[in-house]
Amino acid sequence: MKSCKRLLSWACYLVLSSTPVTAQTGDTQQQMHTRVMALYNFSPHKISDAERQKKSDEMDAFWNDVKSSPSTKLPLLRVELKTPGEPAFFYQDGSELLLSLSHDKADGQLAADAMAKADLADVTPSAYFYGVHALSMQGIDTTAASLHILDDPQFVVPVPQHAMTLNKPDCLMFLLLPVDSSKWMAGARSRFADSKDEATRSALLTLFFYSQTQDGDTALRSAATDATLSADLRKEASGYLQNEREALTLKTGLTETNENNLRAERTSRLGAVSDEAMDDVQQMTARLIQLRANAK
Numbered sequence: 495m496k497s498c499k500r501l502l503s504w505a506c507y508l509v510l511s512s513t514p515v516t517a518q519t520g521d522t523q524q525q526m527h528t529r530v531m532a533l534y535n536f537s538p539h540k541i542s543d544a545e546r547q548k549k550s551d552e553m554d555a556f557w558n559d560v561k562s563s564p565s566t567k568l569p570l571l572r573v574e575l576k577t578p579g580e581p582a583f584f585y586q587d588g589s590e591l592l593l594s595l596s597h598d599k600a601d602g603q604l605a606a607d608a609m610a611k612a613d614l615a616d617v618t619p620s621a622y623f624y625g626v627h628a629l630s631m632q633g634i635d636t637t638a639a640s641l642h643i644l645d646d647p648q649f650v651v652p653v654p655q656h657a658m659t660l661n662k663p664d665c666l667m668f669l670l671l672p673v674d675s676s677k678w679m680a681g682a683r684s685r686f687a688d689s690k691d692e693a694t695r696s697a698l699l700t701l702f703f704y705s706q707t708q709d710g711d712t713a714l715r716s717a718a719t720d721a722t723l724s725a726d727l728r729k730e731a732s733g734y735l736q737n738e739r740e741a742l743t744l745k746t747g748l749t750e751t752n753e754n755n756l757r758a759e760r761t762s763r764l765g766a767v768s769d770e771a772m773d774d775v776q777q778m779t780a781r782l783i784q785l786r787a788n789a790k
Contacts (some may be wrong), residue, residue, distance in 0.1 A: 526570035534581035538616035637678040640669035641747035663700035751756035
């Protein structure tokens with residue numbers, strides 16, 4: 495799919511760069527860097543219709559140029575995506591270009607790291623969410639990209655085919671539970687400690703609960719008694735601890751007795767973004783609580 499068509503369907507708006515863009519990226523790193531800086535030197539959420547069309551044409555040319563010679567130009571693209579200080583929208587669009595040409599896990603990790611630098615005002619939440627989710631389901635460490643959604647106060651993802659809308663706690667579940675918690679727990683706990691935003695901290699409490707790990711339990715217990723937190727947050731953390739106690743007597747209908755197998759099943763179920771999947775994840779989480787308690 496062409497770059498501009500994907501961008502327009504995602505409502506990613508484009509404005510003109512004041513710097514002329516050449517027809518080819520060239521075969522040197524400096525030539526690639528020059529074109530990236532010229533092409534992506536804009537703020538996509540500030541736009542006119544005429545500017546959108548012209549910039550879309552230029553981006554199509556860039557995509558087609560890279561795709562025409564991937565053996566030469568993919569290495570150059572990778573370097574640009576790793577380079578600090580590139581235009582914010584390039585980190586998003588360049589990652590999509592990379593992923594359209596490579597299924598290598600290292601490239602998936604590079605794309606995830608780059609997407610964490612995107613300006614979320616330039617990308618629709620659905621596009622960002624599903625892009626990161628696909629990487630999470632591959633086992634890529636999407637910690638930075640996933641926690642980045644907390645930077646957008648309005649981040650929600652409509653799922654019209656299931657008549658539902660994912661809020662931030664829901665999004666974090668789908669984005670980070672498929673990833674080994676050893677990769678993201680420290681970052682999530684650090685974000686909780688550093689944030690002053692109630693909604694951010696609340697979303698992370700939900701993630702800690704669903705992680706069903708020792709670190710997650712510790713984070714919940716600490717929050718429940720932390721006098722520096724608001725009464726609402728302490729109450730929410732205490733509520734999750736109460737949910738764990740109540741789950742011990744819950745009839746889940748699940749018979750799996752191996753915790754690792756159940757975690758793998760839950761990860762697989764998170765691949766489908768739906769209300770049914772969320773219901774199943776809740777049941778699996780309750781069963782995880784029971785298995786963990788039995789193992790103590």
